[in-house]
Amino acid sequence: MDQDLDKFPLLSYVLHQFDSNLHAPPSMAAQETLLPYFALLSDPQIISSLTQSIPTTITQTLFVLTSLGSRPDPLAVSSARSKIAQIMDTLSPEEAAKESEIYSGILRLEEVHDSYEKKLKDLEDELSRVYATAVETLLKSREEVNEEVVKVLEEAESGGIIERIDLSGQELKLLPEAFGKIAGLVYLNLSRNDLTFVPDAISKLRKLEELDVSSNSLESLPDSIGMLLNLRILNASANNLTSLPESIAHCRSLVELDASYNNLTSLPTNIGYGLQNLEKLSIHLNKLRYFPGSISEMLSLKYLDAHMNEIHGIPNSIGRLTKLEVLNLSSNFNNLMGVPDTITDLTNLRELDLSNNQIQVIPDSFYMLRKLEKLNLDQNPLEIPTQEVAKQGAEAVREYMRKRWDEIMEEKQRIGVEAERQRHGYEAGWVYWGTSMVTNLVSGVTQTIGFGGGSSDGGDKKPGDSHFYHQI
Structure with missing residues (x-):
């Protein structure tokens, strides 16, 4: 039953x-x-x-x-x-x-x-x-609905048009389901409260463009958040989030997403496929180990801050984020040991922070980051470039790596020429050896069959008398 x-x-x-x-x-x-x-x-x-x-x-x-x-x-x-x-x-x-x-x-x-x-x-x-x-x-x-909340709900119930609500710092422990009925709401600030969850009724706020739920005690965001198709800015920083709902990828209008200061261990695998209009992603101070492969689909991304995580590696596809201007991968400490060569495809990069990691070598093509203005490589066991050069800033590092690149290219060219010479010399040696061998063979045969000189006993021999003649 x-x-x-x-x-x-x-x-x-x-x-x-x-x-x-x-x-x-x-x-x-x-x-x-x-x-x-x-x-x-x-x-x-x-x-x-x-x-x-x-x-x-x-x-x-x-x-x-x-x-x-x-x-x-x-x-x-x-x-x-x-x-x-x-x-x-x-x-x-x-x-x-x-x-x-x-x-x-x-x-x-x-x-x-x-x-x-x-x-x-x-x-x-x-x-x-x-x-x-x-x-x-x-x-x-519990007196969880204060006078301000009551006032807002009463105004909404009376037919008033409400587009902006700021309930930050009101010690709210609960957001009433009735908020889902404020259909015209465009801006909602619930930051600095004591909220432990956001009701699914928020999905009814179809016109909502900005939502701030930062500095609460949220352990999750509702799956229904994916129904906020007009949401442009979402601030969920300083909570207890361990993950973001997969449905967040449906918020295709998102331009800014701040999920910093949480306990995230991963990002939704499909996040990049949906958030292709995202320009600013703040995910610092979490426990992220890897970026999902789909992050390379965020082709509008200009700002990415992932410092203070546990990131072990950066996907090669990061080079596709050609609009990226600011990238902070600092303070991943013992986990981040290098960056891929494709990072130099980020030709619009202006600021790059790779400090407090375990990076020994940066890519040889680093000089290609011509727009780079700020570079921090402090607190790394650097070998290339040297620590002294790294402390001089972006221009010095770029010049150092350009010279190194030129030297590498010259060395490759020299090795190529040498290899070509050796190849030609090798072929000439074979020709000489083959020619000499044939000459000696013909000379020996001529003498043996008597076409080019006398015999040792002074008499001429006929071809038919030669042992070599019988062999052939």
Whole structure:
């Protein structure tokens, strides 16, 4: 019967809380339908109010439904009604009653199911009302909705058009679901509060362009944030986030994203494919180890700050971010040991900070970063360029690497020429050796068969007398 209770997810959840031994928890699908509308279900005070609302007759209702077995198939019910109608038209009342008995049984079973499921539906509705009342009581008892919030909600309910709301520093512990009804909202600042979650109702703010939830106690952002298609600026810094929802990639209008000062260990794998308009990404002071490959799809990115993480490597594809102007990869300490050659493809780069890492060598083509104005290579075990050159700044490093590049090219050219000479010399040697061998062979043969000189005994020999002649 518990599977059938998926039609009544709130009832299923409360029954499991009421007696977990007797009632299984709702399915994952059912739980997902609950989250957007009942965000405080886990609160002890709320769940206590709900479990107390369960009538004692619920056990009997569930038992009867279980005893009835599966509900008749809708096609069988429809067919039974048709059969009964045909029988009534063709037989006498007595014969029709007898003939239609089997079909009437199907309809009665359907009616019993309807009546008992209606009881469950009524109970589901009642629990929703209890939940709403309990939440309201909870808010009042904790004084979590201050006068400013009440004023905003009252103005919205009176039909006033509200585009900007600043509730920063109000010690809010909860954002009421009613905020989702302020349809015209463009700017919402909830920073510096005590929020532990953002309700899914925020997804209804379809015109929202800027959202600031920084400096709270958020452990996650709602998946529904991906429905904010007009969102341009999102500041979720200084929270307790361990991840960002994959759905954030749907916020294709995002220009700025700040998720710094959190506990992120990774970024969504698809983040770059969606955020192709992103210009500024701040992810410093986290626990990131790698960049997702899709970051190279952020072709509009101009600013990337990933300092103070645990980054082990940078993808070669980073060279595709040709609009990048500022890149900070400092203070990844023992983890970051080098940067790929493709970093020199970032021809618009103006500032680069690679300090406090374990980098020994920078790419030979570094001189190609002609727009680079600020460069920090401090606190690295540098060998190329030297520490002394690195301290002189971007221009000195670029000149050093240009000279080094020229030397490398000259050396390659010299090696190439030498190799070419050796190849020609090798071929000439073979020709000389082959020519000499043939000459000697012909000379020896001539002398042997007597075509070019006398024999040792002074007499001429005929070709037929020669041993060599017989050999050929």
